[in-house]
Amino acid sequence: MSKIKAFREKIENEPVIGCFSKTTDSSLVEVMGSAKMDFVILDMEHGPITTETLKHHLMALQNSGTLGIVRVESEKSHMIGKALDLGAHGIQIPSVNDPEQARAAIKEAKFHPDGMRGVCRFVRAAEYSYTERGTYFKAANEALIILQLEGKKGLESFEEIIKVDGIDIIFVGPYDLSQSLGVPGEVEHPLVMKAIEDLNNKAAEKGIVLGTFCDTPEQLILRKNQGMKYLAYSVDLALFGDKLTSIKNSLV
16 A cells, blocks of 8 residues: 555544654654654745755655655745655645635646646656556656645635645644734634634535644644644654753753
8 A cells, every 4th residue: 555545544534643844854854754753744935955855855754654745835836846756745835825726736736637747757756767657647646735725815715725626635824824814923812713713614514634733732632622634743843952942951
């Protein structure tokens, strides 16, 4: 069974957990695979990852069950196809506000007949042409497509966005949402909490898998209990710093 298929089966029945990665050290990414995280979001929107670094991060996950999801800069990014060529298991698109952006993302991420991704089989994802071409192009279209709704406009367009074929997960970004609602950074502000709760209720009614970012254990448990299934907990470097602070404070 492929890693993507196993992931799809798991998320149908229970939450999956991962974290964002902003490191350039592939050893740290490899550790996340050894820790059996369900996924790692390799951040090319806000992180310092280059194409070459991304290749090594994805190689570091190869022998684990952990999926490498790449957050690109936008639905127009040339990195969508490049990340998939390098072996990404899915693409996460930030700041989606309307169905047109969703369709553009699908077009860039899928081969015909589902999209118009640039075609090349001499890439890492196809074992540099060792994978039989028909097998590769069919399997490539199984990559996960995750759309981030991060502002009032995106949330208001939710029901139109989810009509676009090919979307696997909707991810609500609490930090950008807080800014859109006039309370930047206050992710537990009542306005933000209500907006996310309302979106969660709509997603449940439509049978849509919803995910979000959590940076405290309390938020993580809350979102799990609310039925969200794609849970991104904090950032690798922040987790490392938190642990160091905890060790230091234990001696005070």
